[in-house]
Amino acid sequence: MGRVVLVTGVAGDFGGRIARRLVEDPTVDRVVGVDVAPPRGDLGRVSFVRADIRNPVIAKVIAGQDVDTVVHMSVRSTDRSGGRSSTKEHNVIGTMQLLAACQRAPGLERLVVKSSAAVYGSSSRDPAMFTEEMAAKRLPRSGFAKDVLEVEGYVRGFSRRRPDVAVTTLRAANAMGPGVRSPLTGYFRLPVVPTVLGYDARLQFLHEHDLVDALHHATLSGVHGTFNVAGDGVLMLSQALRRLGRPAAPLPVAALTAAGTLTRRSAVRRVQAELSDYLTYGRGLDTSRMRSVLGFTPRHSTVEAWADFALSVRPGAVPSVAALAQRTAGARAGDRTAPAALTVASATAVDGRSAGG
Amino acid sequence: MGDAKVIRLDGSGPEHRESTAGAAAVPRPRQSPHTTAPDPEPAEPVEPAAADPAGGTVPGVPASAPAPDEAPGRPGTAATPRVPDGIPVSDWLAALTGAAVEVFGDRWEPKVAELLAFLRRRVTGDYEVDEYGFDAELTERLMLAAVRPLAEKWFRVEVRGAENIPAAGGALLVSNHSGTIPVDGLVTMVSVHDHTGRNLRPLGADLVFRLPFVGEAARKGGVTLASNEDAQRMLSNGELVGVWPEGFKGIGKPYSERYRLQRFGRGGFVSAAIRTGVPIVPCSVVGAEEIYPLVGNVPALARLLGLPYLPITPFFPWLGPLGLVPLPSKWLIEFGEPIRTDSYDEGAADDPMLVFNVTDQVRETVQQTLYSLLGQRRSVFS
Numbered sequence: 001m002g003r004v005v006l007v008t009g010v011a012g013d014f015g016g017r018i019a020r021r022l023v024e025d026p027t028v029d030r031v032v033g034v035d036v037a038p039p040r041g042d043l044g045r046v047s048f049v050r051a052d053i054r055n056p057v058i059a060k061v062i063a064g065q066d067v068d069t070v071v072h073m074s075v076r077s078t079d080r081s082g083g084r085s086s087t088k089e090h091n092v093i094g095t096m097q098l099l100a101a102c103q104r105a106p107g108l109e110r111l112v113v114k115s116s117a118a119v120y121g122s123s124s125r126d127p128a129m130f131t132e133e134m135a136a137k138r139l140p141r142s143g144f145a146k147d148v149l150e151v152e153g154y155v156r157g158f159s160r161r162r163p164d165v166a167v168t169t170l171r172a173a174n175a176m177g178p179g180v181r182s183p184l185t186g187y188f189r190l191p192v193v194p195t196v197l198g199y200d201a202r203l204q205f206l207h208e209h210d211l212v213d214a215l216h217h218a219t220l221s222g223v224h225g226t227f228n229v230a231g232d233g234v235l236m237l238s239q240a241l242r243r244l245g246r247p248a249a250p251l252p253v254a255a256l257t258a259a260g261t262l263t264r265r266s267a268v269r270r271v272q273a274e275l276s277d278y279l280t281y282g283r284g285l286d287t288s289r290m291r292s293v294l295g296f297t298p299r300h301s302t303v304e305a306w307a308d309f310a311l312s313v314r315p316g317a318v319p320s321v322a323a324l325a326q327r328t329a330g331a332r333a334g335d336r337t338a339p340a341a342l343t344v345a346s347a348t349a350v351d352g353r354s355a356g357g
Numbered sequence: 358m359g360d361a362k363v364i365r366l367d368g369s370g371p372e373h374r375e376s377t378a379g380a381a382a383v384p385r386p387r388q389s390p391h392t393t394a395p396d397p398e399p400a401e402p403v404e405p406a407a408a409d410p411a412g413g414t415v416p417g418v419p420a421s422a423p424a425p426d427e428a429p430g431r432p433g434t435a436a437t438p439r440v441p442d443g444i445p446v447s448d449w450l451a452a453l454t455g456a457a458v459e460v461f462g463d464r465w466e467p468k469v470a471e472l473l474a475f476l477r478r479r480v481t482g483d484y485e486v487d488e489y490g491f492d493a494e495l496t497e498r499l500m501l502a503a504v505r506p507l508a509e510k511w512f513r514v515e516v517r518g519a520e521n522i523p524a525a526g527g528a529l530l531v532s533n534h535s536g537t538i539p540v541d542g543l544v545t546m547v548s549v550h551d552h553t554g555r556n557l558r559p560l561g562a563d564l565v566f567r568l569p570f571v572g573e574a575a576r577k578g579g580v581t582l583a584s585n586e587d588a589q590r591m592l593s594n595g596e597l598v599g600v601w602p603e604g605f606k607g608i609g610k611p612y613s614e615r616y617r618l619q620r621f622g623r624g625g626f627v628s629a630a631i632r633t634g635v636p637i638v639p640c641s642v643v644g645a646e647e648i649y650p651l652v653g654n655v656p657a658l659a660r661l662l663g664l665p666y667l668p669i670t671p672f673f674p675w676l677g678p679l680g681l682v683p684l685p686s687k688w689l690i691e692f693g694e695p696i697r698t699d700s701y702d703e704g705a706a707d708d709p710m711l712v713f714n715v716t717d718q719v720r721e722t723v724q725q726t727l728y729s730l731l732g733q734r735r736s737v738f739s
Contacts, residue, residue: 128586
């Protein structure tokens, strides 16, 4: 008898992906997907129930389908419709209703919540790497980060009231990869990327495949606890943009905010609303508990996740590393052009150094 | 190699010039129309002294210095203008080669290539930073290289007891703090790097990270937040961590209180060292107190700007940017014998009395060393 998994937010990108992944798993009997909107892609054998988790109907779904595992994927940052207040209601009230339903479900064994590293906030007083015990130095006052903070609060309350349920909270770093559509990837796809003048944020990413793997692993292992999930290493924002080949436009914070208010481009507006602290100070996550306790190791580092994302981005005004490598390779094959000469010179230098050392 | 001197030569000049002009590393003399004939008074440009190490008047210089060494004749006065028809490519190449030799020395080719490779890596983002944002390449090639002349030539830093810094493994360097602007931290970083090859990883106040540009440079230079979490993380990763426990009380103290150590924080650095079992290396810096003698403070304006103090020195702000030039005091840096912490047991870090005792021991060591160094220094500037 395998597991019966309920996935909320299956119309979302990662909700759909984890539902499809779980339904392929031999140890999973059935996967029930729930969302207010029908899923965009084909969900395969996932049975879809159109329901709003803000509605007590969700309790009937859990009871009626004999669900023993709930994967909560519907805390989201993007406003699908209705703006900020509707998103907040969806995130917070939806989670409350879902947890209320879970509390009344005697057969429930596991709860997996996809949270976000945004709970740690970003400030100048942050430690270099956050461990799971640390709290934000400056509590987020609005937006997605505050939603996540409240959601985690309710999840902790649930975990106290139902000690028999293994609750896994995954604080995932920003997902990155060619298929990710998030405020952050929208920001990086801007033709000229506005940055905060005088600051360079440390960024840490989680490859999109690793996020799905981590959720899959957490669902099937049922390890109780809260875990940071992120790829190894960090990239500086300036470095990331150079690797992407996008020109950065450093603006004072005030100008960045003004640009966000004036422009109609949603990506810039979201930067102003939710990302400006993150893009000022950045954030690092300590992932040792993810390895030792959760037993999960991502396959991609931050740098690799970024490189994968960079492949999907149209080259900007400044050529990316890949484009540059191609070009110099072409030049070397061709005739004596200046870049080729420089490349050869640097190649000989490297040879000379290695021979000397 | 812009404006070459022109020396008038006797009849043997043109032939000689023909034979040497092709040699590399000298600009080829321009062929003005009338010099092709054996003119008795041809004008021949001579390289400036930089490219002519042997000096133009010494006869019998080997061919490696292809100067017109047969120029014993009277120095000419006819400065012929020589810009009629552009400069040949070979001249440009020769000039560039000469410049490269000047800047990088004989083995200039690999060095130039290395520099270009460095620039390429910077432009394309093809470098690595550690989890604290420390950019080793940028720090070593740019930041330390910029501070080094200041430390060596301006402050004439003398380092003592560098052998007390462990060659490997975690260690906590505890230093006094002075100088209005934390130049002492930068100079200590350079001294540690040049004497041990290790990168000192300083702990900085959160103000450092709040300030634009300063915070960015600090992160890239290896600074991280002075917090227990970061200190322990770095020390257990085997880094050499630097801490200035006096903080703003130390650098912002008036000149009249120079070399009098302030309170050493709350001893958080000692408990971090005890928890990770790393040795504490006391470091005493003499000389930094005099670089910007702090004679006044504008507390109201400082509060307005969110700064701990706003300094007034004898030269700042009166001389404007010129007042930012530090006084060339003579610096002595002494690293004391490491104080071991690995003999303490687990709970020692949570024993306030023990932590206070070790803090006092470190503070006393630094203070006594300061006094003895001051005694050895003949005067502030020598």
